[in-house]
Amino acid sequence: MSYIKKPVVRHPSLKLNQLGLTVRDYEGAMSTLCAGCGHDSITAGIVRAFFELDTPPHMVAKLSGIGCSSKTPAYFLSGAHGFNSAHGRMAAIATGAAAANRKLSYIGVSGDGDSLSIGLGHMAHAIRRNVKMLYIIENNGVYGLTKGQFSASADMGSKSKRGEANAQAPIDPVMLALSLGATFVARSFSGDKTQLVPILKAALLHDGFALVDVISPCVTFNDHEGSTKSYMHTRKNQVPIVETDFIPPAAEITADYAEGTVARVRAHDGSVIRLRKVGADYDPSDRTRVVSFLRDSQASGEIVTGLLFIDSGGTEMHRNAKTVTTPLVDLPFEELCPGSAALEKLQTSYR
Amino acid sequence: MQAIFRMGIPVSGKNLFPSNIQGLPTWYEVRVNLRGHTARTSEYDLMVAMNAETYARDVREVRPGGYVLYDSTWPLDPALMRDDVTFLGVPYARLCNESFTEARERTLMKNIAYVGTLAALFDIDMDIVSGMLKEKFARKPALMESNAKAIQLGHRYALEHFECPLPFRLESMDATKDSILIDGNTATALGCVYAGATVAAWYPITPSTSVLDAFKGFCEAYRVDKATGEKRYCILQAEDELGAIGMVIGAAWNGARAFTSTSGPGISLMSELIGLAYYAEVPAVIIDVQRVGPSTGMPTRTQQGDIMMCAYASHGDTKHVVLFPSNPRECFEFAVKAFDLAERLQTPVFLLSDLDIGMNDWVVPRLQWDDGYKPHRGRVLSKEELLALPKFHRYSPEDELGVAARTLPGVHEKGAFFTRGSGHNKLGGYTEIPDEYQEVMDRLLRKHRAARTIVPEAVIERRAGATFGVVTLGGCDPAVREALDVLEERGIRGNFLRVRAFPFGDEVEAFLAEHDTLFVVEQNRDAQLRSLLVMETQVAKEKVRSVLAYGGFPLQANQVIEGIVARLGAGASVNGTAPHTNGHAHAHTHGAHDAHDARQEPHGDEGGMP
Ligand SMILES: Cc1ncc(C[n+]2csc(CCOP(=O)(O)OP(=O)(O)O)c2C)c(N)n1
Ligand code: SF4
Numbered sequence: 001m002s003y004i005k006k007p008v009v010r011h012p013s014l015k016l017n018q019l020g021l022t023v024r025d026y027e028g029a030m031s032t033l034c035a036g037c038g039h040d041s042i043t044a045g046i047v048r049a050f051f052e053l054d055t056p057p058h059m060v061a062k063l064s065g066i067g068c069s070s071k072t073p074a075y076f077l078s079g080a081h082g083f084n085s086a087h088g089r090m091a092a093i094a095t096g097a098a099a100a101n102r103k104l105s106y107i108g109v110s111g112d113g114d115s116l117s118i119g120l121g122h123m124a125h126a127i128r129r130n131v132k133m134l135y136i137i138e139n140n141g142v143y144g145l146t147k148g149q150f151s152a153s154a155d156m157g158s159k160s161k162r163g164e165a166n167a168q169a170p171i172d173p174v175m176l177a178l179s180l181g182a183t184f185v186a187r188s189f190s191g192d193k194t195q196l197v198p199i200l201k202a203a204l205l206h207d208g209f210a211l212v213d214v215i216s217p218c219v220t221f222n223d224h225e226g227s228t229k230s231y232m233h234t235r236k237n238q239v240p241i242v243e244t245d246f247i248p249p250a251a252e253i254t255a256d257y258a259e260g261t262v263a264r265v266r267a268h269d270g271s272v273i274r275l276r277k278v279g280a281d282y283d284p285s286d287r288t289r290v291v292s293f294l295r296d297s298q299a300s301g302e303i304v305t306g307l308l309f310i311d312s313g314g315t316e317m318h319r320n321a322k323t324v325t326t327p328l329v330d331l332p333f334e335e336l337c338p339g340s341a342a343l344e345k346l347q348t349s350y351r
Numbered sequence: 352m353q354a355i356f357r358m359g360i361p362v363s364g365k366n367l368f369p370s371n372i373q374g375l376p377t378w379y380e381v382r383v384n385l386r387g388h389t390a391r392t393s394e395y396d397l398m399v400a401m402n403a404e405t406y407a408r409d410v411r412e413v414r415p416g417g418y419v420l421y422d423s424t425w426p427l428d429p430a431l432m433r434d435d436v437t438f439l440g441v442p443y444a445r446l447c448n449e450s451f452t453e454a455r456e457r458t459l460m461k462n463i464a465y466v467g468t469l470a471a472l473f474d475i476d477m478d479i480v481s482g483m484l485k486e487k488f489a490r491k492p493a494l495m496e497s498n499a500k501a502i503q504l505g506h507r508y509a510l511e512h513f514e515c516p517l518p519f520r521l522e523s524m525d526a527t528k529d530s531i532l533i534d535g536n537t538a539t540a541l542g543c544v545y546a547g548a549t550v551a552a553w554y555p556i557t558p559s560t561s562v563l564d565a566f567k568g569f570c571e572a573y574r575v576d577k578a579t580g581e582k583r584y585c586i587l588q589a590e591d592e593l594g595a596i597g598m599v600i601g602a603a604w605n606g607a608r609a610f611t612s613t614s615g616p617g618i619s620l621m622s623e624l625i626g627l628a629y630y631a632e633v634p635a636v637i638i639d640v641q642r643v644g645p646s647t648g649m650p651t652r653t654q655q656g657d658i659m660m661c662a663y664a665s666h667g668d669t670k671h672v673v674l675f676p677s678n679p680r681e682c683f684e685f686a687v688k689a690f691d692l693a694e695r696l697q698t699p700v701f702l703l704s705d706l707d708i709g710m711n712d713w714v715v716p717r718l719q720w721d722d723g724y725k726p727h728r729g730r731v732l733s734k735e736e737l738l739a740l741p742k743f744h745r746y747s748p749e750d751e752l753g754v755a756a757r758t759l760p761g762v763h764e765k766g767a768f769f770t771r772g773s774g775h776n777k778l779g780g781y782t783e784i785p786d787e788y789q790e791v792m793d794r795l796l797r798k799h800r801a802a803r804t805i806v807p808e809a810v811i812e813r814r815a816g817a818t819f820g821v822v823t824l825g826g827c828d829p830a831v832r833e834a835l836d837v838l839e840e841r842g843i844r845g846n847f848l849r850v851r852a853f854p855f856g857d858e859v860e861a862f863l864a865e866h867d868t869l870f871v872v873e874q875n876r877d878a879q880l881r882s883l884l885v886m887e888t889q890v891a892k893e894k895v896r897s898v899l900a901y902g903g904f905p906l907q908a909n910q911v912i913e914g915i916v917a918r919l920g921a922g923a924s925v926n927g928t929a930p931h932t933n934g935h936a937h938a939h940t941h942g943a944h945d946a947h948d949a950r951q952e953p954h955g956d957e958g959g960m961p
Contacts, residue, residue, distance in 0.1 A: 061605070080760070085600075092590075101760065122594050331583055336548075337544075
């Protein structure tokens with residue numbers, strides 16, 4: 001994973017956010033992915049989302065597994081600590097990190113190989129635990145880094161570059177997450193920044209595990225005729241059902257939107273996610289109906305994108321475990337060690 | 352056992368149980384010995400035969416001149432009789448049927464009545480026994496009453512029918528006043544609490560499960576805010592061991608003291624991430640309570656079979672710091688030490704215990720805690736320190752241990768770096784340049800070598816006129832010491848060294864150099880400690896011989912004696928048999944003696960006393 005430092009050029013006309021930072025302050029090293037790789041567009045979306053949320057970069061921890069997708073944390077937020085871990089293990093490592101320090105904002109970047117094959121167990125259990133983090137699957141239907149083998153999300157019949165057709169049914173991370181009780185499930189497309197950025201922002205503010213599956217074509221191994229995760233295929237078959245517009249609490253009062261056309265979902269921290277319904281009566285809060293809707297769309301070959309499901313009433317890992325609000329890493333040793341008198345007393349029961 | 356301990360007598364208890372939840376026979380062995388030898392021995396002086404299925408074998412195992420205590424409600428099969436042992440029959444079933452009405456109580460109290468008989472036979476202080484009953488059933492007076500009654504039944508019957516006490520008996524001593532009776536897993540967990548560990552991630556596996564059970568119990572007692580119910584710890588029962596070690600690494604990367612507890616199969620699964628933590632220099636404490644065999648193997652039997660695996664866990668060039676406690680007290684101390692070492696050296700540290708240490712009760716000196724203890728967090732830069740630096744590099748500059756400073760997520764942008772397994776140079780930048788890569792690997796090796804100066808030193812005991820050295824580790828300690836005592840009485844003298852950590856300190860190197868003949872005593876087939884010594888020290892391979900026992904039961908002194916005598920050659924073999932014979936010589940004068948009972952009882956007999 002070689003990378004080249006980007007020159008820091010601050011254009012005076014660049015917009016500042018509330019921290020006085022420009023969008024450039026949220027960037028990372030120069031990407032070394034193939035030109036045109038969908039993953040780079042997602043990186044740009046992540047940069048924008050953090051910039052617009054006014055997040056101090058150092059308060060973010062970015063983690064990943066192994067794969068082209070998992071390299072990308074090097075390409076955003078150079079002011080944040082990063083952990084490019086091992087193939088499939090990111091969810092577990094992020095879980096431990098979140099357990100230790102609940103005040104950071106966690107973003108995990110993974111691929112469909114990383115998440116749906118080798119790391120499926122960890123992802124599933126991070127969902128069950130409802131670890132507060134944004135979990136992105138950069139989904140291209142192939143193993144990019146190991147040169148184009150089918151991944152578990154490859155659609156049946158999808159063709160590889162060599163012309164082989166995939167013979168196994170795919171794992172759909174969205175359906176999987178819904179059945180595991182995920183409290184935030186979204187899907188987007190790397191080439192659709194207008195939709196992706198608000199989804200990422202909403203996901204980052206969600207108080208729990210937020211899964212965002214982003215279709216992200218691999219231009220080198222999976223962007224040819226016959227692939228179901230190519231740019232062409234996705235653009236043609238994508239059906240955005242919900243236009244997501246995230247409104248932070250401060251902006252809420254002045255935001256101008258028409259009641260009746262908008263579904264409002266209140267997040268835990270009081271912020272509001274505004275959902276513009278494109279579909280006639282889409283309700284992202286009813287798990288059963290969402291699942292059947294997605295099933296129907298799948299059957300008709302449509303890729304539904306948008307904020308597909310949200311339950312802001314779920315109990316995040318720490319609240320469920322009743323951990324102290326002070327991050328465990330900030331507890332002074334004196335509050336952790338019972339001391340010699342307690343040991344003395346305890347030992348009377350071992351006599 | 353607890354009653355004997357309270358009489359001030361050194362004692363050990365070994366629970367020998369099969370791997371099942373209920374139904375198969377289990378044995379409980381108690382060893383008492385005037386000289387404090389408490390290693391396991393199979394020279395049974397007294398056998399409590401409670402299980403008809405195993406009568407034949409049990410009776411066979413008693414040493415000549417020993418005793419068998421059995422339920423004489425039904426006559427004993429004459430085929431089982433032996434002329435050289437004394438049979439003591441007590442009609443437990445009949446006595447209990449006469450005294451108790453409920454069926455369940457009758458069965459349970461039969462087991463309790465044995466305790467009364469043993470107390471009479473060995474002259475165990477009955478005040479201590481009733482004191483224990485009172486403590487145990489303080490909140491259940493009805494249960495206490497029936498237990499006391501059952502004990503009385505067994506006790507009275509023995510006094511009326513046998514010559515009590517037996518020629519070997521117990522007499523109060525003053526040897527356990529400053530000791531406690533505790534198992535290694537409990538002590539390990541307590542060490543983790545005292546070290547300030549806040550994140551524990553694990554996946555259940557015998558025999559390590561009770562570490563986490565105990566950790567949870569202590570945390571509930573000491574780390575829950577009384578007013579709010581908030582917890583100052585987080586226990587994650589992971590989806591598997593790959594997840595458990597991942598969680599530990601994630602938490603430690605973030606600055607928490609984090610640990611996992613597992614057994615051999617778990618270490619196998621964790622290996623990939625252990626290698627990553629080693630190379631990326633993330634602390635982790637890994638407790639391995641060793642058991643026997645792959646997959647299920649013999650999960651309730653003990654072994655020291657993970658020495659090599661832990662020392663070199665993972666692919667490529669890896670070498671780890673491994674601590675070898677020999678008893679629960681060291682489990683406690685080394686658990687604390689493991690966190691200090693892991694953070695100081697920024698690397699995974701193993702605490703290698705085993706089933707014998709972890710799950711059996713041991714008499715050990717009271718645990719000590721110094722309130723002046725400050726956790727050694729290693730080189731972690733604060734925001735202020737970071738800002739004072741011209742520039743922060745994750746892997747430079749190194750200190751005298753070969754360790755570079757790290758920063759924790761959330762501290763400041765200036766300290767941000769990218770942790771990864773990909774090749775990095777000494778500044779932390781990505782590299783694939785051979786020299787740059789090797790430079791970092793060489794520092795990691797320097798760091799590992801330097802660890803030998805801060806890990807627990809080996810224990811060495813020398814005897815005048817010693818002609819050989821014995822090297823051992825962990826739970827072999829009592830059996831090896833006993834063996835050396837017995838051998839000395841036969842005129843064979845050896846020096847003793849117990850390694851307590853890998854990498855080996857200079858004192859180990861010197862001890863090996865000092866002897867022309869060395870025995871390495873350990874509990875595995877492939878002589879793993881010996882291999883490690885041969886590979887990691889200058890010792891000449893030819894002079895190191897092995898004494899191995901790996902059947903799954905705790906090591907016995909006679910196994911060590913036989914092994915050493917056999918290899919020393921004919922000239923050295925001296926008549927005399929097993930170690931317990933020496934105990935006999937002192938029995939009459941001092942009154943305490945080897946007394947073993949093997950009692951068979953089903954798992955989970957609630958309401959029972961033993
Ligand atoms: C334990 C292990 N097995 C296999 C690999 C090889 N490997 C690296 S990346 C990868 C697949 C990556 O696919 P995906 O997660 O979909 O990411 P992409 O490259 O497509 O973005 C594999 C199999 C590895 N690094 N580690
Ligand atoms: S191989 Fe595919 S996934 Fe990997 S960088 Fe190139 S385009 Fe992206």
